Amino acid sequence: xxxxxxxxxAPATLVFTAVFALPVALLFAVSFWSVKSxxxxxxxxxxxxxxxxxxYWELTLYTxxxxxxxxxxxxxxxxxxxxxxxxxxxAHGDTLMLATLITxxxxxxxxxxxxxxxxxxxxxxxQTLMASGLVTEPxxxxxxxxxxxxxxxxxxxxxxxxxxxYAALRNVPDSTVEAAxxxxxNAFNTLTLVIIPQVRQGLFSAxxxxxxxxxxxxxxxxxxxxxxxxxxxxxxxxxxxxxxxWPAGSALSFGLLFACMLLLAVLGLAGQMIARRKR
Amino acid sequence: MIWRAVIAxxxxxxxxxxxxxxxxxxxxxxxxxxxxxxxxxxWYAGLLRDTGFYSAFWxxxxxxxxxxxxxxxxxxxxxxxxxxxxxxxxxAVLATLxxxxxxxxxVVAIAIVVLFVRGIGLxxxxxxxxxxxxxxxxxxxxxxxxxxLARFDQSAVEAARDLGASRWQAFRLVTLPQIASTLVGAALxxxxxxxxxxxxxxFTIGGGNTLSTFVWGKMRTTLDPSINAIATALLxxxxxxxxxxxxxxxxxx
Numbered sequence: 375x376x377x378x379x380x381x382x383x384a385p386a387t388l389v390f391t392a393v394f395a396l397p398v399a400l401l402f403a404v405s406f407w408s409v410k411s412x413x414x415x416x417x418x419x420x421x422x423x424x425x426x427x428x429x430y431w432e433l434t435l436y437t438x439x440x441x442x443x444x445x446x447x448x449x450x451x452x453x454x455x456x457x458x459x460x461x462x463x464x465a466h467g468d469t470l471m472l473a474t475l476i477t478x479x480x481x482x483x484x485x486x487x488x489x490x491x492x493x494x495x496x497x498x499x500x501q502t503l504m505a506s507g508l509v510t511e512p513x514x515x516x517x518x519x520x521x522x523x524x525x526x527x528x529x530x531x532x533x534x535x536x537x538x539x540y541a542a543l544r545n546v547p548d549s550t551v552e553a554a555x556x557x558x559x560n561a562f563n564t565l566t567l568v569i570i571p572q573v574r575q576g577l578f579s580a581x582x583x584x585x586x587x588x589x590x591x592x593x594x595x596x597x598x599x600x601x602x603x604x605x606x607x608x609x610x611x612x613x614x615x616x617x618x619x620w621p622a623g624s625a626l627s628f629g630l631l632f633a634c635m636l637l638l639a640v641l642g643l644a645g646q647m648i649a650r651r652k653r
Numbered sequence: 654m655i656w657r658a659v660i661a662x663x664x665x666x667x668x669x670x671x672x673x674x675x676x677x678x679x680x681x682x683x684x685x686x687x688x689x690x691x692x693x694x695x696w697y698a699g700l701l702r703d704t705g706f707y708s709a710f711w712x713x714x715x716x717x718x719x720x721x722x723x724x725x726x727x728x729x730x731x732x733x734x735x736x737x738x739x740x741x742x743x744x745a746v747l748a749t750l751x752x753x754x755x756x757x758x759x760v761v762a763i764a765i766v767v768l769f770v771r772g773i774g775l776x777x778x779x780x781x782x783x784x785x786x787x788x789x790x791x792x793x794x795x796x797x798x799x800x801x802l803a804r805f806d807q808s809a810v811e812a813a814r815d816l817g818a819s820r821w822q823a824f825r826l827v828t829l830p831q832i833a834s835t836l837v838g839a840a841l842x843x844x845x846x847x848x849x850x851x852x853x854x855x856f857t858i859g860g861g862n863t864l865s866t867f868v869w870g871k872m873r874t875t876l877d878p879s880i881n882a883i884a885t886a887l888l889x890x891x892x893x894x895x896x897x898x899x900x901x902x903x904x905x906x
Contacts, residue, residue, distance in 0.1 A: 382734025385727040397764035462656035480891035488670035590757020
């Protein structure tokens with residue numbers, strides 16, 4: 375039985391190893407290589423990492439900030455929507471999730487493009503504002519800003535937050551909620567003392583996935599960020615393609631990845647400590 | 654009443670921007686904005702005359718089909734293997750195999766490029782895109798198939814084995830017909846993810862275009878209104894595929 379299990383796993387593991395484990399290991403090694411006259415040379419130097427730490431720390435922090443904002447907003451909004459679908463929509467809850475799930479796998483680029491046409495100088499929002507007479511000149515700060523990047527990221531990532539939170543809320547038995555209200559808890563206390571403690575894990579996974587995907591994105595800031603909404607991913611791309619400096623690109627990607635992991639670990643631990651103290 | 658408004662607001666936020674793109678793909682005005690001009694199918698007709706669109710379309714079809722077939726095979730086998738392992742081991746293996754989905758696609762994409770160009774010197778191209786897509790879709794197949802097999806009645810398989818069927822016969826004649834619709838559903842999800850992926854495809858394709866890199870090219874250059882049309886077409890296919898997949902794999906009876 376055991377041996378059969380391992381045999382069945384072989385093809386998927388082969389793909390994983392050849393297209394992920396080996397490439398990622400090599401990419402990490404490349405961050406210690408050097409570039410001489412546009413030629414990549416195996417080496418062991420910290421030049422690329424030095425460059426990441428000295429030149430890109432600010433951008434890394436800013437990228438983490440955008441990821442945090444997107445993660446927090448998605449988790450909050452995702453909770454509200456999942457809560458509404460679970461407790462307030464009656465039999466329609468699953469239908470609402472179906473609608474959410476369907477938007478999950480479709481239209482990454484389309485969604486970003488849609489925001490470009492809504493927020494642009496001659497976009498829908500400005501046209502509406504001008505037609506209604508609220509403004510006389512188009513508002514140019516709507517697009518090419520941090521705000522635009524965060525709005526589009528939240529729009530694209532919200533389904534990733536809604537689904538795990540809804541799955542967690544579905545496992546909350548109605549009886550615990552009813553018991554709380556029978557015992558005189560108001561809606562707020564039921565929410566904070568009965569429901570949220572039961573879905574903490576789901577909330578954290580929702581936050582983690584939105585945070586990671588937001589911090590690692592480069593397409594959204596490229597199209598909607600302009601010069602003020604630049605993120606680290608764009609420089610990974612720049613180092614890789616334009617500058618042909620693979621070690622730098624590699625150090626930037628792993629630097630961002632490690633920074634994200636560190637932040638998630640710290641937040642996870644802090645959350646656990648707060649939860650323990652409450653008990 | 655308030656909750657109804659909340660739900661309506663969320664649906665508007667989630668679906669509104671996408672609906673706009675669809676709506677304006679039928680309007681004669683080049684810009685998104687009201688009035689949208691006369692109803693027209695010109696943008697779609699223009700696409701059909703665009704040779705760049707044709708080649709991107711066929712590349713995407715090949716990539717999505719190959720991804721769907723191979724990822725469904727590797728993922729289904731892996732799901733069957735995982736169910737034979739101790740639950741704690743299975744969970745660890747599943748978490749490992751899912752890592753490619755959790756990392757930023759940018760990192761996965763450049764890692765693949767580094768290995769194929771520098772590591773083994775094979776270069777890039779459509780086969781590399783397919784491999785990358787199998788990598789990011791097989792975890793979804795594993796999850797979907799495992800969920801189905803978990804509520805699968807093993808006694809029929811045991812009965813078949815008792816009656817002298819080989820393992821393969823028992824699988825082909827008893828298990829497979831019962832999980833077939835789940836497998837088709839999983840394959841459609843893979844195709845949808847493959848069609849939707851832009852980042853891995855744009856790095857690993859080398860030359861040429863998939864539909865998503867074709868859209869990207871148009872997005873970057875001018876404000877080309879045919880984007881609305883091609884985006885709508887792409888959207889209809891990916892959303893249609895995942896909708897169909899859900900019907901087949903999960904919400905069946």
